Amino acid sequence: MIYLDNAASSWPKPPQVVKSMEEVLLNYAANPGRSGHQLAAKAAEKIFETRARIAKLFHVKNPNDIVFTQNATESTNLALKGFLKPGDHVLTTSLEHNSIRRPLEFLKAKGVEVTYLNIHTGKDLHADLLEQSFRENTKLVAVTHASNVTGTILPIEMIGEITSRHGIRLLVDASQTAGFCSIDVDSMKIDLLAFTGHKSLYGPQGTGGLYVHPELDLVPLLHGGTGGYSELIDQPPIRPERFESGTRNTVGIAGLGAGVNFIEQTGLQQIQQHEQQLANYLVDELAAIPSIAVYGWEKNEFQCPIVSFAVEGFDANEIGFILDAHYQIAVRAGLHCSPLAHDSLGTSEQGGLVRVSFGYFNSEEDVKELVHALKDIIN
């Protein structure tokens, strides 16, 4: 199988990820931080090790400002529902994944005002557009760091500079960029950073997290057991317990830590270079096929390694199905949980686009096989 669906979940995982998960399961899969015994302490230590690794990756000073969740969706829900109140105004974009859009629509029904800025690429979100859209009650800008449909990257530094100047908080959905782009929450002035473990961080599914600025207090999404502070009837005030009710996924978090370690060892620059090279190569090859149109790719721009395209005369899902069933090539076709992005690209009617997304373990040979299969299907 040729796997070209890394923007959905990266695969394969580095061997050290599998090894670290196996090590926990075999040796100390006790309940982290609950019972006082050695095995529980070892499990809690492992979780802290990953917390510290992630904090370092995002330049977060205190690892306890990183809250572990099950995925980016839980993180965006915690951030949005925990921060926004009826009467608040939030600015977002047409490029958002449903993990931002749906909680915002839910909050809209409860009295939160939502404005969607219609943009196609990161460059469309310029300072004037942002500042003109602020209202007296604007409390939050909630944006994706990169579109999961086209890979275009939003200018987070510029947005952060403006939001912080206006006393507005900034939530960034880093699902597509954590582990691919360098992220510094301080210099980018990010207040809330949602990430998922199973994409470019090379961890397993069921892992993710949220960075919460130390001065921000959110209403917890979940209430329940936190190991310590059992005598309190309310959620403990301290982090990360305040936001981490219920047993954490020790095995998954150990795998996530090993994934981050793989990124540290390989180097972000090496990862970016390899994946961008593959994406550029594919775009060049597709440009030579007249019935294929690539959307949202700008040559020589720094983008996430995502290439989405339409094939004239075919529904996107049909191409996805044929590639899988007849050529053993896995891509993702359709609307990619981002219907607004497809509306703004004008690709909703045709069933969306075919999306190819690269990971570190893909090669030029994979691109050649894909291009060969596409030419075969078209002919």
Ligand SMILES: Cc1ncc(COP(=O)(O)O)c(C=O)c1O
């Ligand atoms: C931009 C973006 N945000 C959020 C998500 C949701 O991630 P998860 O399914 O891990 O919650 C995705 C996943 O496809 C994504 O691409």
